[in-house]
Amino acid sequence: xxxxxxxxxxxxxxxxEVSKVENGxxxxxxxxxxxxxxxxxxxxxxxxxxxRPGESIRIMPVKDVIEPRVKVEGPGGIFPxxxxxxxxxxxxxxxxxxGAAVVTTGKIVGFQEGIIDMTGPGAEYTPFSKxxxxxxxxxxxxxxKQHEHEKALRFAGYKVAVYLGELAxxxxxxxxxxxxxxxxxxxxxxxxxxxxVAYVCMLQSQGLMHDTYVYGVDAKQIVPTLIYPTEVMDxxxxxxxxxSACDKNTTYHHLNNPVIYDLFDEHGKTLNxxxxxxxxxxxxxxxKERSSNWSSKLAEYLGVDGVVVSEEGFGNPDxxxxxxxxxxxxKGIKTVLITDEYAGRDGTSQSLADADVKADAVVTGGxxxxxxxxxxxxxxxxxxxxxxxxxxxxxxxxxxxxxxTAELQVITGATxxxxxxxxxxx
Numbered sequence: 001x002x003x004x005x006x007x008x009x010x011x012x013x014x015x016x017e018v019s020k021v022e023n024g025x026x027x028x029x030x031x032x033x034x035x036x037x038x039x040x041x042x043x044x045x046x047x048x049x050x051x052r053p054g055e056s057i058r059i060m061p062v063k064d065v066i067e068p069r070v071k072v073e074g075p076g077g078i079f080p081x082x083x084x085x086x087x088x089x090x091x092x093x094x095x096x097x098x099g100a101a102v103v104t105t106g107k108i109v110g111f112q113e114g115i116i117d118m119t120g121p122g123a124e125y126t127p128f129s130k131x132x133x134x135x136x137x138x139x140x141x142x143x144x145k146q147h148e149h150e151k152a153l154r155f156a157g158y159k160v161a162v163y164l165g166e167l168a169x170x171x172x173x174x175x176x177x178x179x180x181x182x183x184x185x186x187x188x189x190x191x192x193x194x195x196x197v198a199y200v201c202m203l204q205s206q207g208l209m210h211d212t213y214v215y216g217v218d219a220k221q222i223v224p225t226l227i228y229p230t231e232v233m234d235x236x237x238x239x240x241x242x243x244s245a246c247d248k249n250t251t252y253h254h255l256n257n258p259v260i261y262d263l264f265d266e267h268g269k270t271l272n273x274x275x276x277x278x279x280x281x282x283x284x285x286x287x288k289e290r291s292s293n294w295s296s297k298l299a300e301y302l303g304v305d306g307v308v309v310s311e312e313g314f315g316n317p318d319x320x321x322x323x324x325x326x327x328x329x330x331k332g333i334k335t336v337l338i339t340d341e342y343a344g345r346d347g348t349s350q351s352l353a354d355a356d357v358k359a360d361a362v363v364t365g366g367x368x369x370x371x372x373x374x375x376x377x378x379x380x381x382x383x384x385x386x387x388x389x390x391x392x393x394x395x396x397x398x399x400x401x402x403x404x405t406a407e408l409q410v411i412t413g414a415t416x417x418x419x420x421x422x423x424x425x426x
Contacts, residue, residue, distance in 0.1 A: 001091045002180040003230035006173025010099035013132035021167050026100050042152035044141045049381045051118050051133040056378035061113030061386050062412045063104040065252040066157045068097040070165035078235040081216020083158045090231035095168040101131040104157040105382040108150050114245020114412035122374045125414040135381050191272040195305040198274045204312040205280040211240035224279035224294035229260045244391040246368045246409040247340050247417050249312050258420050274302050281317040296327035306334040311417045318353040329358040340365035340415035366423030368409040376402030
């Protein structure tokens, strides 16, 4: 399967009477975006704000981050099974507004959303401070249930991202990158001398509003399966999570999964990138056993020499991570794990809730318990009062001057377990 990604680089974002992309600037008609959001009767009001790199702006609480894309040629559309029809994506041509994002905000569960600072020390821990963000502030109707609020906000983000993506449909990209995965048989013939490597991508699926969607299906309802890497690049996987901000995979993370991009970079050079195994993260032991059995079986079936396994979340999913590791290693296949740590504020506590001697090649995204000080910003988009209750915050986190003292886990993407961050350890 072959996919061409055409990057249209966005260097600025501004409100205007006509939505368009011109000379590297994304112009957005604010009223049209508001009207698009308010098509959903679950919202009683909507506002749209801009947040550019370097501005003294704090966005909180952040629900999701989405990169605008548009399918220019080939089957399907972005976010199949949700916004577009259920067709297999991952081939043809897709244009990307690179450097822009849609950010959704809202007090859904109160304690499991995050913060994006556009400047200051907090900005160094999140990749989204480098983007030109269109921020959606959507107020639900009175009495709306949390899961209904989450769904409405999720779809608002998708709809606006698709609206912006359409602006790139007729544009000539600034850069074009081509990614291709051959069939299993063709792949063996192409690079017989190179080690065969697959990627096991663990998807958050622990319970209500701990959701990830695959072609519109809640990942709790799937058994591990195979997927082309380019399908992920084309929006086949989307986030529905309300979990700790630091290591949740937003939809932006899935679209730009660095494990997939890095494996493609080495494909045909140092390794043969075979494909992606997606698996879920379960609550009950029997479900964990089933999924880890399947992921190890699929790795064996593909005849790979090694796999990279990335986790999403912490605590309970640590068991899924280690079970995947042990069972895949038992097949004679080497594993490299990507996780993060909850090692206490002083870094001396046990990093993961589970461990095994087979997990001897591990990459960390950092310690989420590290305490940081976030200075006050000139402007806050959203609801600053949740600072005391979001995961990583505590009573007194929000100070009278607007500054915040909290654990690193309050920052969206700070310890991302796909490696989409700056933190690690040796």
